[in-house]
Amino acid sequence: MKTFLIYIAALFLILIFLPAAIAGDWWRWEKTAAEIDHLEEEEEIVPDNGESIVLKIYKAGEGQIVEIEMEEYLTGVVSAEMPASFHPEALKAQAVVARTYALRKSAAGGGDGCQSHSGADLCTESTCCQVWEDESTALHKWPAEEAASYMERIREAVSSTRGLVATYRGDLISAVYHSTCGGKTEAAAEVWRSSGMEHPYLQSVECTYCRHSPYYESEVALTFTAYAAALDSEKEVLPVLAEDQAPLLEVVERSPSGRILLVRVGRPGRLYSGNKLRELLGLPSTQFTWRVEGDKIIFSTRGYGHGAGMCQYGANGLAGEGKDYLGILKYYYQGIEVESCCSLSGFSGGQDENAPAQRAEASYQPAVAPADMMDAPYFRIAPGGQGG
Numbered sequence: 001m002k003t004f005l006i007y008i009a010a011l012f013l014i015l016i017f018l019p020a021a022i023a024g025d026w027w028r029w030e031k032t033a034a035e036i037d038h039l040e041e042e043e044e045i046v047p048d049n050g051e052s053i054v055l056k057i058y059k060a061g062e063g064q065i066v067e068i069e070m071e072e073y074l075t076g077v078v079s080a081e082m083p084a085s086f087h088p089e090a091l092k093a094q095a096v097v098a099r100t101y102a103l104r105k106s107a108a109g110g111g112d113g114c115q116s117h118s119g120a121d122l123c124t125e126s127t128c129c130q131v132w133e134d135e136s137t138a139l140h141k142w143p144a145e146e147a148a149s150y151m152e153r154i155r156e157a158v159s160s161t162r163g164l165v166a167t168y169r170g171d172l173i174s175a176v177y178h179s180t181c182g183g184k185t186e187a188a189a190e191v192w193r194s195s196g197m198e199h200p201y202l203q204s205v206e207c208t209y210c211r212h213s214p215y216y217e218s219e220v221a222l223t224f225t226a227y228a229a230a231l232d233s234e235k236e237v238l239p240v241l242a243e244d245q246a247p248l249l250e251v252v253e254r255s256p257s258g259r260i261l262l263v264r265v266g267r268p269g270r271l272y273s274g275n276k277l278r279e280l281l282g283l284p285s286t287q288f289t290w291r292v293e294g295d296k297i298i299f300s301t302r303g304y305g306h307g308a309g310m311c312q313y314g315a316n317g318l319a320g321e322g323k324d325y326l327g328i329l330k331y332y333y334q335g336i337e338v339e340s341c342c343s344l345s346g347f348s349g350g351q352d353e354n355a356p357a358q359r360a361e362a363s364y365q366p367a368v369a370p371a372d373m374m375d376a377p378y379f380r381i382a383p384g385g386q387g388g
């Protein structure tokens, strides 16, 4: 009987431990999971307190270059580029994206600086670099009773991600973003075909998290007269309307995400990029269809902006569903890492004048920055102002 009990005990032990041993390293698995948890916690909460980077910023309003410390500069970018009422994790994602964009362009990060204003790392023009506003401008645009808490939210988003940047295989990413994708973001290769910009981390991803944006679906109505006038500078396309007043407009090519890449305007007509027609007609995006109603052409559009990279309203929606800023960034920029800029190999923090050049040779590619890379911030055009 005693022998039998020993057999039962031995069998019991084998049944319990053998599968775990076969599955491999079960004891290590537990340790690794704990380590991963620890690492994730660390990555989430440790801002970089390394040396500060001073940027040369061309202030469009004043027509001069001023020096602003990176984190201070970012406060002005986040307040200008995203509604302060957005979720704190969305604001943090915006801070990391804005920091990455700025560093990649700056001399400290090995970039070529602002392409429009020599001697400046960045300018404050929406059509060139990132929009920036000073604190008093920000405080005055917000409702008086919210202003102090809004500024606090922005400062918290910047300071809690201090020094953190997005990288792909060790290099700063081209951190483009836009207001609202309207269902799917766009691959950079489709948006900037002419400049040949393409990155593995800037692919199209599904996004319905921006449904709360006023631009998720919207309409622009143009009278035939207004439509013809908008295209009037483009004489080669005339006539733009057929005898029956139907618009002479034909989609030649759409991207897989549904945005118009090429369109034929007029008769015999001329090919335009979707971006060009969007600009001429003042449409919020290249994702549109049209119909005629009476003496008007109604353009039904989805989204606002070029659609590449982070969808800002989508970031807010994802944050509302529980994603933190790392999850948001890794959703829109696939395959990236978020790390401290001061830990990047060869990075000097902008203090050593020789280092940026070395870094540029070693691993940095010149920043590809078409003039229209950064869309004008939507709230300047959107009715109802900031936060709409």
Ligand SMILES: [Zn+2]
Residues within 6 Å of the ligand: 114, 115, 116, 117, 122, 123, 124, 125, 128, 129
């Ligand atoms: Zn610029």
Ligand SMILES: [Zn+2]
Residues within 6 Å of the ligand: 180, 181, 182, 183, 184, 185, 207, 208, 209, 210, 311, 313, 314
């Ligand atoms: Zn979206």
